[in-house]
Amino acid sequence: xxxxxxxxxxxxxxxxxxxxxxxxxxxxxxxxxxxxxxxxxxxxxxxxxxxxxxxxxxxxxxxxxxxxxxxxxxxxxxxxxxxxxxxxxxxxxxxxxxxxxxxxxxxxxxxxxxxxxxxxxxxxxxxxxxxxxxxxxxxxxxxxxxxxxxxxxxxxxxxxxxxxxxxxxxxxxxxxxxxxxxxxxxxxxxxxxxxxxxxxxxxxxxxxxxxxxxxxx
Numbered sequence: 001x002x003x004x005x006x007x008x009x010x011x012x013x014x015x016x017x018x019x020x021x022x023x024x025x026x027x028x029x030x031x032x033x034x035x036x037x038x039x040x041x042x043x044x045x046x047x048x049x050x051x052x053x054x055x056x057x058x059x060x061x062x063x064x065x066x067x068x069x070x071x072x073x074x075x076x077x078x079x080x081x082x083x084x085x086x087x088x089x090x091x092x093x094x095x096x097x098x099x100x101x102x103x104x105x106x107x108x109x110x111x112x113x114x115x116x117x118x119x120x121x122x123x124x125x126x127x128x129x130x131x132x133x134x135x136x137x138x139x140x141x142x143x144x145x146x147x148x149x150x151x152x153x154x155x156x157x158x159x160x161x162x163x164x165x166x167x168x169x170x171x172x173x174x175x176x177x178x179x180x181x182x183x184x185x186x187x188x189x190x191x192x193x194x195x196x197x198x199x200x201x202x203x204x205x206x207x208x209x210x211x212x213x214x215x216x217x
Contacts, residue, residue, distance in 0.1 A: 015047060017055050021065050028066075029103045038062075067111045070101040071121060083131040084211060090128055091150060091203050098154030105158045109151040133214045142210050149202060157195055 013019055023045045028036050038059055042049035056062040074097050077089030098105045113122055129146070130139035177184045189198070 015045065015051055015055065017065065020045065020052055020055055020062070021069050024062060024066055025069070025101075025104065032103060033107065063107060063111075064115055066104055067108050067113070068115070068117050070097055070104060070108050071113075071118075073097055073100060076124070083128070084207065087128050087132055087210070088203065088207055090125060091146065091206075094150050095153060095157075095199060098150070098158055102158035105154050109155055129210070132210055134217055138213055138217075142206075142213070146206060149206060153199055153202075161190065161192075 020041070024036060024041055027041060027044050038049045038052050041062075042052060045052075052062075056065065074090070074093045076093065077086045079086070081089070098108070101108065111118070113119065126139055126143050129143045130136065133139050133142060173184075176187070188194070
């Protein structure tokens with residue numbers, strides 16, 4: 001009786017920058033940033049870690065690529081929209097990116113973007129702000145203020161409240177109700193179901209401030 005023939009092993013896809021970035025994103029999404037090393041990534045991709053260095057001379061080069069990949073997914077609004085609507089759309093698209101890449105967003109938030117790709121992105125967003133306010137100084141200040149809001153929101157929603165209590169011995173609901181009655185009454189508005197509404201409240205406050213500055217000029 002003839003033995004059944006073994007199915008041929010599926011050939012391994014050749015290494016490329018794109019495949020390495022995808023593998024790093026998958027590992028970070030599954031096990032967190034702490035598990036991301038060139039050695040672990042090599043095991044993920046079934047190759048020697050040294051092979052990765054042909055594409056990325058160091059882990060920092062890989063980190064740069066991960067950040068660019070995440071930020072590159074931001075969908076910029078239609079350039080035909082009014083300037084203020086384009087700016088609002090950029091805020092919303094950035095927050096969506098933060099949630100899409102929540103496990104690596106701490107990297108994205110603190111990366112200085114001092115690469116050719118990064119500074120061009122900064123220039124593009126800075127120009128979107130200037131198109132509204134019509135002034136270099138105001139554009140720079142609102143660009144920074146908007147970054148504070150977006151990065152804080154992204155970190156809080158993907159790495160802060162999203163992960164639950166951080167303390168070794170978190171207080172329980174009874175303690176909060178007894179010691180912090182206002183917090184107890186407000187807690188419902190901190191829930192995930194309320195995040196969109198709270199974000200939009202802050203966004204509209206900033207958009208209104210930018211519009212007032214533009215009109216004042």
